[in-house]
Amino acid sequence: MAIGYPNGKSYSHSAENNKKNQVKKTAHSFSKRGMSLEDDINASNETYLSRNKAVIHKKPTPVQIVQVDYPKRSAAVIKEAYFRQASTTDYNGVYQGFYLDFEAKETQNKRSFPLKNFHEHQILHMKQCLAQQAICFVIMRFTSVNRLFLLEARVLIDYWDLKNNEGRKSIPLEELEKNGYELYYGLSPRIPFLDVVDVLIEKSFSKESNNHDKR
Numbered sequence: 001m002a003i004g005y006p007n008g009k010s011y012s013h014s015a016e017n018n019k020k021n022q023v024k025k026t027a028h029s030f031s032k033r034g035m036s037l038e039d040d041i042n043a044s045n046e047t048y049l050s051r052n053k054a055v056i057h058k059k060p061t062p063v064q065i066v067q068v069d070y071p072k073r074s075a076a077v078i079k080e081a082y083f084r085q086a087s088t089t090d091y092n093g094v095y096q097g098f099y100l101d102f103e104a105k106e107t108q109n110k111r112s113f114p115l116k117n118f119h120e121h122q123i124l125h126m127k128q129c130l131a132q133q134a135i136c137f138v139i140m141r142f143t144s145v146n147r148l149f150l151l152e153a154r155v156l157i158d159y160w161d162l163k164n165n166e167g168r169k170s171i172p173l174e175e176l177e178k179n180g181y182e183l184y185y186g187l188s189p190r191i192p193f194l195d196v197v198d199v200l201i202e203k204s205f206s207k208e209s210n211n212h213d214k215r
Helices: 037-050 120-131 153-163 173-179 194-214
Strands: 055-058 063-072 075-083 091-095 098-107 112-114 135-142 147-152 170-172 181-183
Touching: 037 055, 037 091, 037 098, 037 135, 098 112, 098 120, 098 194, 112 173, 120 135, 120 153, 135 153, 135 194, 147 153, 147 173, 170 173, 181 194
Parallel strands: 098 135
Antiparallel strands: 055 091, 063 075, 091 098, 112 170, 135 147, 147 181
16 A cells, blocks of 8 residues: 655655655555554554565563562462663664664644654654664654654654754644655555655665765
């Protein structure tokens, strides 16, 4: 299932990226209103893995177990536990030799995505991944209108830095339509986000080529 920009608009976050990178949208989309974004991404990752296309998994949350009860031999019930450390991002993996690292977030808002959904340590982690040339991004869902966007981490970081300098506390939907990539539900995979990753990889190669030509 293909993905694309709304209304045929190109991605133009910076002056360096004036080239139109349109990704074709197919005629149909399939609603998954009963499932969480995490469920949809997990199912998509299983599809990619079964087809030997990518190896992507949800990161386990580091938890320290303090108290466990054993009501019967065959079962154990965790009574007390705490997070050992702050989590980073939700997912990581490998695709075509590239390291992928990304976060998944949802909001009930209809017109903007609150930046408070992210945490300082997650932004720092994304910056560290970008410094190592990782493909890093966030998948965002507006649950009330069932719209999905993939936003590059470097663009999210720009909004975050503006927020910390008395800027907006959220990303308007119309800016996501311009600066992100809208995703459309499919059947298998449910969220074909690797189609956008292909575009990001192509952009990365184009940038490296341009930098090489300038030397």
